[in-house]
Amino acid sequence: MEPLHEDCGVALIRLLKPLEYYQQKYGTWMYGLNKLYLMMEKQHNRGQEGAGMACVKLNSEPGKEYMFRERAMGSNAITEIFGNLKDNYKDVTPEQLADASFAKENLPFAGEVFMGHLRYSTTGKSGIQYTHPFLRRNNWRAKNLCFCGNFNMTNVDEIFDQLTEQGQCPRIYSDTYILLELMGHRLDREVERNFVDAKSKGLEKTAITSYIEDHVDMSNVLKTTMKDFDGGYVVCGLTGSGEMFAMRDPWGIRPAFYYKNDEIIVLASERPVLQTTFDLECDEILELEPGTSLMVNKKGECSIQKILEPKEKQACSFERIYFSRGSDTDIYKERKKLGEQLTEPILKAVNYDTKHTVFSYIPNTAEVAYYGMLDGFKEYLNRKKLEAIESLDHQPTHQELEQILGEFVRSEKVAWKDIKLRTFISEGESRNDLASHVYDVSYGSIEPYTDNLVIIDDSIVRGTTLKESILRILDRLHPKKMIMVSSAPQIRYPDYYGIDMPHLEEFCVFRAAIELLKDNHMQYVIENVYHDCQNELKKPKEEMQNAVRGIYKPFTIEQINEKIVEMLRPDGVTTPIELVFQSIEGLHSAIPNHKGDWYFTGKYPTPGGTKNCNLAFVNYVEKVYQNE
The missing domain is CATH 3.60.20.10 (Aminohydrolase, N-terminal nucleophile (Ntn) domain)
Structure with missing residues (x-):
């Protein structure tokens, strides 16, 4: 986003x-x-x-x-x-x-x-x-x-x-x-x-x-x-x-x-x-x-x-998901596959009700993954139609065939990236109001209170744009349910090799895990990970392990997703919202030759990455306690 x-x-x-x-x-x-x-x-x-x-x-x-x-x-x-x-x-x-x-x-x-x-x-x-x-x-x-x-x-x-x-x-x-x-x-x-x-x-x-x-x-x-x-x-x-x-x-x-x-x-x-x-x-x-x-x-x-x-x-997988131009022949295929592989979890999120589901994407970098997602649903519907025809115990009538074959994947350009608005007001609610208008929507593109709305993006990182703009403006269409889809897995760890993701607290996934630990009175996990990180930093960096991974161990992806929705839901938005992320297995299946996945798994290719991640958590905890 x-x-x-x-x-x-x-x-x-x-x-x-x-x-x-x-x-x-x-x-x-x-x-x-x-x-x-x-x-x-x-x-x-x-x-x-x-x-x-x-x-x-x-x-x-x-x-x-x-x-x-x-x-x-x-x-x-x-x-x-x-x-x-x-x-x-x-x-x-x-x-x-x-x-x-x-x-x-x-x-x-x-x-x-x-x-x-x-x-x-x-x-x-x-x-x-x-x-x-x-x-x-x-x-x-x-x-x-x-x-x-x-x-x-x-x-x-x-x-x-x-x-x-x-x-x-x-x-x-x-x-x-x-x-x-x-x-x-x-x-x-x-x-x-x-x-x-x-x-x-x-x-x-x-x-x-x-x-x-x-x-x-x-x-x-x-x-x-x-x-x-x-x-x-x-x-x-x-x-x-x-x-x-x-x-x-x-x-x-x-x-x-x-x-x-x-x-x-x-x-x-x-x-x-x-x-x-x-x-x-x-x-x-x-x-x-x-x-x-x-x-x-x-x-x-x-x-x-x-x-x-x-x-x-350990070639950077984020180059393939987001940064490099999608016009590369291999990257185009990879991004399509990332979208296509999300068919099953999206089906579960809409309760298999494809008839009342509209698919769209966040412009512009998610467009190729969107085409892959549509291909996945077209294939699903084709299988469903074949099964319906094969299960008939009689010669179908024209009307029966028309009813079976008439279901299609409903796709619309729902979200539009508006002109780059200059947030010249730097303080308070006025700035937030301007930020909320970065995107606009196609009014009338879905049936209010009847259609599910599935929106795919290439990644969900900080969640700021979701909270301040996307969710609020999509809610104006009054969907029955919003499903926000990420063609990348949950981003949990900083990058230290050239991408502007250096701080743990920036990631909505990390913030959600911390809040879940507090909700469940498990602050001891934060303290244990803090001490583990300190102990790792005493070792030669070649021997260090990434102790920050312990923050996520108590929870499932679904639990973290629910907490992210709770944290990012704008005031006044009551529409049911669900998050769907790419799996790590899906990432490697779609992009087999670019195995660098440290932002998702915490498995850094170099000792310096592991060291800096442990140090980032120590700095985060000390800053939080100092502020408190």
Whole structure:
């Protein structure tokens, strides 16, 4: 219901031919820039807080800029940065702008290596200083590093301590900055290693520079930089000498896809972005495997190198349910199956009365799951019709067949996402009143007091929009019963790998479990889990267990669902309401290749996730008692 923020999207392009080639074949040397723009726009769903892009010119002359960056804030950031870029060309004649050689020599962003980034903050930090790409400058081209990523690291505190113990003094405490500085430090060491090699071979002056740039091995940099990080990530970078790389975490938590031919090497966070931008078939695009890096050197030679030993793959299932574009061929099928699998529990909720049930969805991300749900009910009704015909002991009349075959799945677009209303009033009931109008309904779409109303959404997280808007506005249709369906299981645990779900108390499922414990005079469970979490935090993190799971053990899913309804029911709404969630088994059946389910099960793929979850519960309890 509530918009979740997934932390970022990335895009990389390496042109393998001179700019004149693209001018001649595609009519513009800006081929790389135009494709980068498309890739970023098609990943706009992944970040609307800010955007940035960077470019490197290969083989530039001393005294001329060769590394460029543009960043902007806000939902229109992509338009702004490319608008600013084009402003650089406003004083250039049309003839000069069409001259690839002139552009390469004189115009900013007329290069061969490009990187783009879309940002959603998962840390609460905002401002242009937190917008990727980050840049680390140096007079040696090979030591310049431009860096961006789709990631969240769980052990920044440990890495920070390592750096300070070495005598370093980081200026900013954030995973992005620390990662940039650590990687930059390792890049410096790699350059210096090659400097020593060059000197030992008797090389001097610019010959040393050429040797370094031809022999920098970014896999060495990544192996020494990333070995201690715990988290989900795709980290990308460019160097001033023309190296390009993208590395995926060993668990495969965050996604990355790439394609290469004799003209380009490209990478993006989502497969359909590459399919549409470059007119490709699905099977032409490859997934970057966990623990590996796509490496492109200064010469344009491409390789996939293992940086870290891959772990058991735990690709994020929420990417499939919600974040990634539903236009991906596999994601589309998976979301349909998630909806279809809910047929039986929905039937129970409406007491098998399909004749008086209307199906709809919360726009817009639940639409594909809705189609799957309709398919499930069509199949159910077809079976029901066949059984009715087969059970007849006589030749049916036209009227009998018409009566049997006449029942159909009733679907309507009941809920509409209204224009984005600006809640400019920040306090009290006035703000709540505005929030309640985020959605509108199709009046007359159901028979009042007779029809059940089934509404599917991709997930139910905080419950705020349900309480403040959805339930209240759907109640205006006066359904006999409302069944709110989630194509995802109950979200019980925080995410620490890039999704904006860091706090236990934000989840309506967690709040309901806590209230049930209080209702049943079982506060001792809260105390026991609190002490268990404290004890787990004393262990080495690799040995920790997630003690927070004990909060949910006393109750069934149905008991928690009933409590959620009680907590979220708006004042004055008396219509019966029931919640239906996807099962964990159903999730794995629909999405078998993306096993990352920690937000539902509490089984974190990395030690840092388990540690942070235990710490989150300790902080929650201490905050509650402190407030009391």
